[in-house]
Amino acid sequence: MSEKRKEALRALKFALFSISAGIIQVVVFTIMNEVFRWNYWICYLTALVCSVLWNFTLNRKITFRSANNVPVAMLKVAAFYAVFTPLSTWAGDTLTQIGWNEYLVLALTMVTNFVTEYLYDRFFVFGKSIDTAVKK
Numbered sequence: 758m759s760e761k762r763k764e765a766l767r768a769l770k771f772a773l774f775s776i777s778a779g780i781i782q783v784v785v786f787t788i789m790n791e792v793f794r795w796n797y798w799i800c801y802l803t804a805l806v807c808s809v810l811w812n813f814t815l816n817r818k819i820t821f822r823s824a825n826n827v828p829v830a831m832l833k834v835a836a837f838y839a840v841f842t843p844l845s846t847w848a849g850d851t852l853t854q855i856g857w858n859e860y861l862v863l864a865l866t867m868v869t870n871f872v873t874e875y876l877y878d879r880f881f882v883f884g885k886s887i888d889t890a891v892k893k
Contacts, residue, residue: 767820767821767879770816770819770820771820771875771878774812774816774819774820775812775874775875777812777815778809778811778812778815779871781807781808782807782808782863782867783804783863785800785803785807785808786800786803786804786863789803789804790859796850797849797850797853797859797862798849801845801846801850801863801866802842802846805838805842805845809834809838812874813830813831813834816878816883817883818890821878821879821882821883821886821887822888822889822890823886823887823888823889823890824886825882825889830882830883833881833882834882837874837877837882841870841874845866845869845870848866849862849866
């Protein structure tokens with residue numbers, strides 16, 4: 758298979774797993790927001806953690822097929838979220854406080870997360886270890 762085709766397939770897999778992670782994030786967020794009526798940031802952070810754990814596990818094993826050291830890869834992802842999470846939580850809380858719809862804010866945050874995390878994972882977290890877990 759050509760490198761171009763492999764990369765397109767990798768991007769498609771990442772998108773599909775991100776959609777599944779997004780569904781998890783929306784369901785958890787909705788339950789916490791509608792049932793418990795907690796503040797936006799509590800709902801968002803809990804939902805984000807559930808989504809990230811799901812997405813990391815599937816993408817490491819299936820999308821990037823990386824035999825990379827899992828704790829090192831997790832630390833790299835944690836570094837991404839050490840920046841993304843406070844910024845997105847602050848921005849989301851600020852926007853909802855001034856009247857933006859919490860689901861619109863969540864959707865915008867999820868799209869931003871999807872694009873930036875793919876690039877980060879592809880080139881930094883798994884860049885040199887892509888396809889190292891492939892059985893020959």
